[in-house]
Amino acid sequence: MSNPMKNFTLSRNAFGQLCLKTEAGQFYEQVLPVRAFPISLPGECIAIVDRDGQELVWLDDLNQVSADNLIIIKEELANREFMPVLMKISEVSSFATPSTWTVETSRGATQFVLKGEEDIRRISKDTYLISDNHGVQYLIENIQLLDKHSRRLLDRFL
Structure with missing residues (x-):
């Protein structure tokens, strides 16, 4: 089920893994940002999923997140996605x-x-x-x- 939550914090643990803390205080380790349409809409339709692929956060647009979260999401996507033009x-x-x-x-x-x-x-x-x-x-x-x-x-x- 899609969660439109926008108030969350991303960080890295001691092992460099991406972690998510929700507004309610729930903490998830080994989360990943995943683009639904990496070529046609690279800055839109992004899910943050847990290690089992369960969607935790849905972002219609990257402009919906804080500057700190945006930096972390972009870094994580750049590290995982290699697609030379x-x-x-x-x-x-x-x-x-x-x-x-x-x-x-x-x-x-x-x-x-x-x-x-x-x-x-x-x-x-x-x-x-x-x-x-x-x-x-x-x-x-x-x-x-x-x-x-x-x-x-x-x-x-x-």
Whole structure:
């Protein structure tokens, strides 16, 4: 059941685990913020769940929390979510899968192996998510903003 409670305090215990204290004084260890829509609404629809996945707090918008809680939530999400933005496709080893892709991302240049075309998922009209053979996901925020060469290479797999 969703709890719209906004008066809570987040902290870290001696082991660095995220903890939640409610307005009523209840204390939960090993809580996690979870985005319902990490790509389309990254600052909205966030749940704070306990270690069993039970929802403790629902946030319609991150602006609903105190500045201290906001810092902790953003740090925790950044530590857990690794999704480089793909900015350029320099080369693909083959147009048949599996193929090795050489790309430029928001985190620098890298290579990854695309196992199959099904690992390229359309999220919206111009947004795509590519999963490599290790489960790392690369986000293409807007396919229209890729250079012509990158779009041509990507089109061969769509």
